[in-house]
Each structure stands twice: as structure tokens, then as C-alpha cells.
Amino acid sequence: MSVGISRRDFLKGAGALMVSFGGVATLETIALGQGPFATHMSHIDPSKLDSWIAVGEDGLVTAYTGKCDFGQGMYTAQTQLVAEELCVALERVRLMQCDTSVTPDQGTTSGSQSTPTNFNDGGLAQSAATAREALLEIASRRFNVPTDQLNVVNGLITAKDGTRVTYGELIRGKHFKLTVNPTAKRIAVREWTVLGKPIPSLDIQELVTGQFEFVHNVRLPGMLHGRVVRPPAVGATLVSIDERSVEDMPGLVKVVVRRNFVGVVAEKQVQAEQAASKLRVNWSKGGGNLPAQRLFYEYMREQPSRDVLAVDSGDVNEKLGAAVWQLRATYQHPYQAHGSIGASCAVADVQDHKATIWSPTQSVYPTRSGVAQLLGLPADNVRVIFVRGSGCYGLNGADTVSYDAALLSQGVRKPVRVQLTRQDEMAWGENYGAACVIDQRAGLDEKGSIMAWDCETWSVSLGGRPGYEHPGNVITGSLVGFEPQTISPQAASQPTGELRNGSNIVPSYVVGCIGGKCGGAGKVRSERVLAHTVKSPFFTGPLRSPLRLQNTFAHECFMDELSAHVKADPVAYRLQHLNETRLMDVVKAAAKGASWEERPSPKSARLRRGVTSGRGIACVAYEGDNGYVALVAEVEVDQASGRVQPKRFVVAQDCGPISNPAGMRNQIEGGVLQGMSRALGEEITWDQNKITSTSWRSYHSLPLGMELPTIESVLINRSETRALGAGETAITVVAAAIANAIFDATGARVRQLPLVPARVKAALEARS
Amino acid sequence: MSTVTLKVNGHIHTVQVDPETPLLYVLGDELALRGPKFGCGLGQCGACTVLMNGDAVRSCITPVSAVNTAEIVTLEGIGTAAKPHAIQQAFIDEEAAQCGFCLSGVILSAKALLDRNPNATERDVRNALSGVLCRCFAHTRMFAAIRRYAKLRHA
Numbered sequence: 069m070s071v072g073i074s075r076r077d078f079l080k081g082a083g084a085l086m087v088s089f090g091g092v093a094t095l096e097t098i099a100l101g102q103g104p105f106a107t108h109m110s111h112i113d114p115s116k117l118d119s120w121i122a123v124g125e126d127g128l129v130t131a132y133t134g135k136c137d138f139g140q141g142m143y144t145a146q147t148q149l150v151a152e153e154l155c156v157a158l159e160r161v162r163l164m165q166c167d168t169s170v171t172p173d174q175g176t177t178s179g180s181q182s183t184p185t186n187f188n189d190g191g192l193a194q195s196a197a198t199a200r201e202a203l204l205e206i207a208s209r210r211f212n213v214p215t216d217q218l219n220v221v222n223g224l225i226t227a228k229d230g231t232r233v234t235y236g237e238l239i240r241g242k243h244f245k246l247t248v249n250p251t252a253k254r255i256a257v258r259e260w261t262v263l264g265k266p267i268p269s270l271d272i273q274e275l276v277t278g279q280f281e282f283v284h285n286v287r288l289p290g291m292l293h294g295r296v297v298r299p300p301a302v303g304a305t306l307v308s309i310d311e312r313s314v315e316d317m318p319g320l321v322k323v324v325v326r327r328n329f330v331g332v333v334a335e336k337q338v339q340a341e342q343a344a345s346k347l348r349v350n351w352s353k354g355g356g357n358l359p360a361q362r363l364f365y366e367y368m369r370e371q372p373s374r375d376v377l378a379v380d381s382g383d384v385n386e387k388l389g390a391a392v393w394q395l396r397a398t399y400q401h402p403y404q405a406h407g408s409i410g411a412s413c414a415v416a417d418v419q420d421h422k423a424t425i426w427s428p429t430q431s432v433y434p435t436r437s438g439v440a441q442l443l444g445l446p447a448d449n450v451r452v453i454f455v456r457g458s459g460c461y462g463l464n465g466a467d468t469v470s471y472d473a474a475l476l477s478q479g480v481r482k483p484v485r486v487q488l489t490r491q492d493e494m495a496w497g498e499n500y501g502a503a504c505v506i507d508q509r510a511g512l513d514e515k516g517s518i519m520a521w522d523c524e525t526w527s528v529s530l531g532g533r534p535g536y537e538h539p540g541n542v543i544t545g546s547l548v549g550f551e552p553q554t555i556s557p558q559a560a561s562q563p564t565g566e567l568r569n570g571s572n573i574v575p576s577y578v579v580g581c582i583g584g585k586c587g588g589a590g591k592v593r594s595e596r597v598l599a600h601t602v603k604s605p606f607f608t609g610p611l612r613s614p615l616r617l618q619n620t621f622a623h624e625c626f627m628d629e630l631s632a633h634v635k636a637d638p639v640a641y642r643l644q645h646l647n648e649t650r651l652m653d654v655v656k657a658a659a660k661g662a663s664w665e666e667r668p669s670p671k672s673a674r675l676r677r678g679v680t681s682g683r684g685i686a687c688v689a690y691e692g693d694n695g696y697v698a699l700v701a702e703v704e705v706d707q708a709s710g711r712v713q714p715k716r717f718v719v720a721q722d723c724g725p726i727s728n729p730a731g732m733r734n735q736i737e738g739g740v741l742q743g744m745s746r747a748l749g750e751e752i753t754w755d756q757n758k759i760t761s762t763s764w765r766s767y768h769s770l771p772l773g774m775e776l777p778t779i780e781s782v783l784i785n786r787s788e789t790r791a792l793g794a795g796e797t798a799i800t801v802v803a804a805a806i807a808n809a810i811f812d813a814t815g816a817r818v819r820q821l822p823l824v825p826a827r828v829k830a831a832l833e834a835r836s
Numbered sequence: 837m838s839t840v841t842l843k844v845n846g847h848i849h850t851v852q853v854d855p856e857t858p859l860l861y862v863l864g865d866e867l868a869l870r871g872p873k874f875g876c877g878l879g880q881c882g883a884c885t886v887l888m889n890g891d892a893v894r895s896c897i898t899p900v901s902a903v904n905t906a907e908i909v910t911l912e913g914i915g916t917a918a919k920p921h922a923i924q925q926a927f928i929d930e931e932a933a934q935c936g937f938c939l940s941g942v943i944l945s946a947k948a949l950l951d952r953n954p955n956a957t958e959r960d961v962r963n964a965l966s967g968v969l970c971r972c973f974a975h976t977r978m979f980a981a982i983r984r985y986a987k988l989r990h991a
Contacts, residue, residue, distance in 0.1 A: 138935055139933070139934035139935025139936060139937075139972050140934065141934075268928070268931050269931060269933070271936070272927070272928050272931060272933055272936075273917040273920065273928060274917050275933050275936030275939060276911075276920065276924040276927040276928055276932075276933060276936070276939055276943065277871075277911065277912055277914075277915055277916055277917050277920055277924055278869070278870050278871025278872075278910060278911030278912035278939070278940065279870060279912055279916070279917055280870065280936060281870060282870070282873065282937065284864075284873055284874060285864070285870040287865070287868060293865075318837075318854070336853070336854070336857070336861070336865065337857075337861045337865060338853075338854055338856065338857040338858065338861055339854070407971055408937075408971055409875050409881055409883055409935075409937050409938050409969055409970065409971040410873055410874060410875050410883060410937045411874060411875065411876065411877070413874070456935065457935075457937075458873075458875075458883075458935050458937035458938075458971070459934060459935035459937065459971055459972040461971070487874055489877055490875075490876035490877055490878055490880075730931060734931060734934060734974065734977070737973075737974070737976050737977065738934055738972045738973045738974055739973075740973075741973035741975055741976070742971070742972070742973040744973075745973065763876065763878055763880060764876060764878070764880040764881055764969065765880065769969050769971060770973075770975075771965065771966055771967060771968055771969055772941075772942055772962075772965035772966075772968040772969070772970055772975055772978060772979075773961075773962040773963060773964070773965040773966030773967070773968065774962075774975070775962070776975055776976060776979055778976075779976055
């Protein structure tokens, strides 16, 4: 496929279309009307039905989505959604994902937002419902009977007298200009026949037989291979390059340099690798001044910060002073990696006036915009086609490698495939999940109830998602000279508006009141949450449950400390302070599923040596209102070594109406084990010059051969509520539940992640 | 450049390559196979795994010159979407994949072990998979699929 393709051409193969393309311009016509660095106004108008749905003369349905599948199951769930709303069989639906030439701009596929966006009252769901109603109306006119007397099954409309017509027959030869109808009626959950069913992932046969095309498998005629050469130290800049060092390298096509971006292009991969390692590059020293890792949490506190006051009842200090008990604790969370199993890869074909990028990005339109800025092309002359990479879990190297491929292809005017090395990916490819340090204070009254909660957090930021305007937010963009966004110090002002708890910075147990409106999930009225963001020495970005996981670790461990202090059962103590029914229900369901024994932690009859076991709970209203989860972890702790072995996880989750329970279970199970790996061993490391966790020997991911805990999922299906996200809910509570279980088993509280044996052992030795 | 002859998935192929080229690149670039993937290039994750005379090997650190007459089988060589191998069918039945990038390592490492030793214990399987990563952490289902296949081998 070339970039010159128009949407009309692209769709011709699908047969006659439900609606005309009168409103949709081709890429070429739009490109004429816009200057460089076009804004993100998509040429595909989301208000037009044909931007989302086309029904062919053969009755086949093609649907277009801006939310793509990285292995989280969105392809299957969205196909189910279209089949359900259009009343056609699953096999009749073909879903096109994330391609700037053919799909509407739905921003980024992230943050458990795909289900809320496309399964409620907009996007794909509303479009499919509009199409069904439109088809029924056409049939109604043809048969001269009201639509409510028509029945539709598998794309066949039947009137009471037995007259029948298929979608294909209705559409034949006609074009209809329709807009998405915001009041088109959705199929009620109780009538679902395709959605809500445990449909296995539609791509699994191709995956397990090695036939699925990943971006790593894209091969174009005449395609060359690129490798990048990154700086040796953070902050190092390019001084000079000795091209003679590679002049004899077989197959080398070109050394491409743009400011601090260096790469090589060769005919074969191995030649590109050899050239990249032989190329003599003179870099400025850089580095040398990275803050010491062992003092980093203190360093964060000392930096100029941008401050946000999320809630402030104004009386926290007074209430803490009046409290019978005042408790405080500090929690620390390291930088962590997305650590995608495949080092990132992309393919670019940049010609004189246009470019096509085959990219594993979560954000095709923003990537189009970024690539356009890098290449000096109008955005509409750039086409970004999503092709799945390995699971990303956030901002891995996908965007940066797409830029790498674009730059190298522009350098040689031929298609170039770029494969990052493992070291590139881990040191110079991805944007890390942020380190955090979180101080908690609470005051308890004479009955042991919480009367005030004060939370102060520090996290780090540099770059992030590039969006439409900031290609410098990822490494390659910054190497060519675009500035990354970073924080400008600013004092906090009093909170206004409504509580938005998107980062779960506000604990679940406070009322969350701003100007008299209370959006929190809890009952504690005296509350203050102050967040500081400081500049990060490393690029940061969203990693599965960004900040929500870090904050929840601190909140849920502290809640456990409070309940232990008053010798309350951790489940009962949580319920006592919660007000949000849906959160309380998952807590109860998880406790029930785990046969939770009501008693305080730590358990009373515990051994001081040898292997001991315990249980812990944690819960969260993900992003405040985008999913509810509680998790009971049961662990064993080897007190001689400090090694922690989770044995059992019981998860209760409520994400509204469940589109696909099989997919949801898969997300829960994967999220829980990924959370366990991150809690027990994952940490980015560095020395004074550079990142040192650059392989699977220095960044520790639990392998397939690990001892597996059992995972039991309790799904709470709420058919009458909005559809919520399910990708990041479970992982958010794992670290806290494990740390709470360690405390229950041993009486030792570990407040810093990861829970490596040495750290657990130190906490065990510090027990009184 | 030299001429290398390889037997891959039952077919003989002759390619002109630098003999130091990792087998993975020959499979992907010269033979257009999609099963083995580049994960780390260091032999640490398993994504590039192929069977060489029935043994699971890491094709990213195996120079093509080291293959000689050995028979190479990739993930697509053991079965197809229409007719999956029994271990692939077990993965389908257990829905044991998320992104699926790691599957060559998981499936072929387990297959190599269980085909050699149908009586392999759970511990043997864990050992065989101790250097195989799945970052989506579909571990539970993958192990269930492997158990399912082990039962078939054992029966």
C-alpha cells in the first residue's frame, strides 16, 4: 500500500457502501489546503457514519476504529460490539484498526479508555447502532410497516408477514449520506447475543501458529535495514563522526546524522549491526552528574517542583493535632520499565513529498504529526499504519522507533526497517514509569477511626506522550533537537471544580470535597493531598497504571498500617471508611472469594523464623470511577532469605457490563502477574553516567518457569451501568496487597519497592 | 557472502549470506518466516526460539554457519491455523496468549522437552522455561496449555 491511496480507493474492494463518500476528501485534496505541521483535525469526520461503518452489497460489514489491539483483546471485543449492534454474525465483521488513511482519529489507545470511549454513547457503538436503525428505516419504507414490527437477525430483516430482505439487498446501488445519531438506541445488555460472551481472541490461531504479522514481520520490496547509535551517556552530544571507520563495511548504504541522532542503513540486518558497532562516534562527555540512585528519593524532595493540591479541607493540621494517635509513613516506588519482550521495530518509506510508517504506536495520529514535524512534511502527506508490535503496556519504544525509521528512510529515500537492540530499548528507547516518594500522615480518634488523612507525593516527569505537538517527548525527537516537555515550578493553588482522581492520588477513604462537592470514595472529612512533580533525569511516560499504581501502593499499605495500629481487621476497617458502594462490593467479593478470616494483621501465631504465610488486601476505584477492583494476596515468606512467594490471588473486579468475560479474565490474570513481577523484582538502575539495567540480566522479569500462584477472578457484571476499562485495574493493587500480606505473615512492613529478598530481610531484622 | 543450504520446515533453501548472520535474520529476512521473533538478540528471552534437530535453540545467537545439516523447524513449521499441532491446539483451547510475541519460546521450549521426555515433571517443565519470558504474563494459561499437551504425550 502506498500513501497515495484515498479512503475511497481503499474501500472499493469492500463492495458497495452504505453511504456515499461525498464528505470525505482524499489525502491529496486535503494536503493542498493545509500548511506544514497540520493540526490534529482528522480528514475523517467522526460525525459521519461512513467514517466508522461500511456495509457492503455482500452484507459484509467493515468497521473502522481508532483503538487498536496490542494483545489486550480490543480487536475481538470491538468486533463483537459491531456485530451485536448491527445484528450480524461475528464472522461478517471486518475491523480496520488505527490507520490515518482510513480510521477516525481517536487519539491514543491507552489508560483503559478504549472500552469507555467505544462501548458507551459515542464512537463505534453509537455508529453501529445508527447504521442498524438506518437499515431498519429503509426496510420499513420498503415494506411500509413500522420499524418496531421488523425483526433483524444475522443481517436479515423480516416483517411479520414473512417478507424478508438482507442488508446487502437494501443497500444495492444506493448511497446514503448519514451522520452518527447520538440518540440511536443501543441493544440492551439483557438482549446481547454476541457481546458479553466469552469469545476467544480472534487472532489466536494465527498467533500460535506463527502466521500473525507483527510490525517486526513487515517486509517491503527494496527495503533496507537500519540500526541506531545512541549516546554513551545521558546528556552526551555528538561532536564528530568518523565515517571512514565504516567505509569498508559490506552492504553499508549510508550513515545518517541529524544533530544528536545517529543511525546506519545497510542492505542486510547483520550489516547494519556490524556498521553500528564499528562506527566511530565522538560524543561529548555528558553524564557524570546523574543523581546517585541510592539517594534519589531524597533528591526528589529537594528539586523545584510543580505542585497541585488535589483536595484540601483546610483543617488537616488541626485535626491531626487533636487526634488520639497520629501515624506517619513514607513509601517509595522505583522507576520501572515497560520492558516489552520485543525490542521495538518500525518500517518507514519516506519519499520526496510523502511518507508511510508501519508503526506499533498506540497513537497513529499523534505519531503522524510527530513524524511530519521531524521530516518537514505536511501531516496529511504522512500516513501512519498501525501494525501490532509486542505488548507495550504504555509508552515503550514504539513512538521513538517510528521516528528512527522515518529519519533513516528520509536519509536514503528508500524503505527502511529499524530494529532497536535490547540495550537501545531499555536505555534509549522507552519512557520509564515514574519513580515516586509518598508521605502519609493520619490521625485516629479514640475509637480508632480515621479523622484526618494527609498525603504528600513527589513524582518525576520528563517528556511523555508526544501528542500532536511535542515530538521531543520521546528520545529520538529530543535527539534531533525538539525539546521534551518538562515541569515548570509552580506553587499549588486551592483546588477548584470537581475532584478528578485520574492518578488515584487521593486515597479511597476520604470524602474528596472541593467547594462542597464531594467526589471521593470514602468518609474521612479532614483531607489534604499535595502532589509535587519534579524534573526527571530520564524520560518518563505512562506505564500500565501510571501513578495510579504508585499512589495506590502508598494508600493501601498505609491503610493497612492504620488498621493494624488499632488492631482492626483490614477488610472491616476499609469498609468502615468507604462510602462508594461499588468499591465496597468488590472488597466484600474478594474477601468472600478468599474465605477471608476476620482478624487483625499481623497474624498472632506467627513463627519468627522459617517459612511463614500471610494474607493481604488492597482495593482501588481505578481513576476514581473507571473500574473497581479488590485483591487478596496470600504469600509465603522465607524468613531466612527474605524471599517472597505469592501462592494465591483472589481478584474481584467490576468494570460495568462485561463485553467479553474471557478477555477480561485474561487481562486480570496478566495484570496480576505483571504486577507481581514489578512488585518483587523490577527496578531501573543507573550509575553516574547512564542507565545500567539494559538487559534481562540486569532488569528482572519473572520467567515462565517461575512458581505460579493460583489466580481466581470474581467478575461482577453490572449490566445497567456504563462500560469501564479493564486493562489497568487489577495491576494497580498488586504491590500493595503483597506488601500487606508480607506484614500479615511476619509483622515486618516493607515500604519500598521492589520487594527483593535483601529488602524484605532487612525489614525482618528490623522487627522489634 | 557465502552460499548456505538449510533445511527449514521440511524444505531445502539455499541463500547467499554472511556466514556470521544470526539464523534468526536468515529465517525472517531471506525465508520470510514470521514465527521466530527478535526479542533481545542476547539469548535471554526465548522469542527467537526454533527447533534444531528437535532441540529448542535461540536463533538470535546461533550463526547460520553453525546449522550445517541440522533440521530447523519454526513455530509455523509444526502446524497451521487450519491444522494446528496438538500443542498449538492446547494453547488455542486455553486461550493462552495475549500479544503472542513470545510464543515461539514458550511453545517450542515446552514441545522440545515433552517430545523428548513425555514423563517430564512439572519441575522439568519449569526448568525448561526458566529462561523464557512473556511480558504480558499469560503464564497461568500457558502452563495450563503445556499441561494439556503433556497429558496427551503421556497418554
